[in-house]
Amino acid sequence: MLPTSHFDTDGFLRNLSDWNPQVAEQIAMAEGIKLEPSHWEILELLRTYYVEFDSSPAMRALVKYCALNLGPDKGKSIYLLSLFPGSPAKIGCKVAGLPKPDNCL
Amino acid sequence: MTTRDKKRMLVVIRHSPYGSSLAKASLDVVLAAAAFEQNIALLFLGDGVLQLIPRQESSALGKKNIGRQLASLPLYDIDSVYVDAEAAARYNIDLTISPVDTQSISTGEIHQLMTEFDHILGF
Amino acid sequence: MILHTLNAAPSSPAFNDCLKIARTHDALVLMGDGVYAAIDSAEAYSALLSCGAKLYMLLTDAKVAGISAPGANITAIDMDDLVALTEEFPRQQAWY
Secondary structure, eight states: OOOGGGBOTTSOBSSGGGOOHHHHHHHHHHTTOOOOHHHHHHHHHHHHHHHHHSSOOOHHHHHHHHHHHHOTTTSSHHHHHHHSOSOHHHHHHHHTTOOOOTTOO | OOGGGSOEEEEEEOSOSSSSSHHHHHHHHHHHHHHTTOEEEEEEOGGGGGGGOSSOOGGGGTOOOHHHHHTTGGGGTOOOEEEEHHHHHHTTOOGGGSSSOOEEEOHHHHHHHHHTSSEEEEO | OEEEEEOSOTTSHHHHHHHHHOOTTOEEEEOGGGGGGGBTTSHHHHHHHHHOOEEEEEHHHHHHHTOOSBOTTEEEEOHHHHHHHHHHOSEEEEEO
């Protein structure tokens, strides 16, 4: 378990290099999410996005990126909301160990 | 709100990517506007074309990579990206491999383009 | 019709970019370091004239710079006049 000092007040990792799958499980648990393969698929995509675009996606970009890479069935808000309820871009980034997206609604 | 009711906004980008925080500021505005589904277009003018140089490596500066961030614009449905062809030619920038697809316009066409928008924001 | 505010010295890229875009039926306001283009008979003043825009300068900034004899085609304005111009022109481009 990473101590709370490694997280900011919103629960985002302060240092991106602290992330590993165990840390993801820890953050997800704090969000009340049990990570399944369908979650991991999105988390990996989020981390790929971050490397490709040097930024965390807002919801709009995440939906489109999922559609492009995982197909139209998964490129939908409703699908992402079922995995990361509330605010998929924000919570997904948090679990993926990425910074909080700017402009997330 | 229908598309017709929406104001069209042109963001004019005229400064190099890392010499100031203006490039970052313009991206913040563009992505925030996109998140609110505003009708937005970009024009890279003069030294602004320097943001379109491929393969920027800003990590040595500890700064966000402007080129890679520009590459995400299509994911925000921002597809109207114009570039001052004369300035791109002056700096010998190969727009075919720039981070984002652009439409080249001549100096003479820029004024007309600007008048087609309801608002202009300069960075 | 575009209102251009030019706040950059005549040798700057912003100055050159502005003059490439500004044209007849536009208004161009010199402010800050832009007021140096108002010096009568200087090269920058000729360039301003040839763009065709209606020319203004902020009087307070011109005084600060010591521009006592601006070119004859430049109208000196104050802040209230500038606000009036922004109401007249829906589109504004700041060059700095």
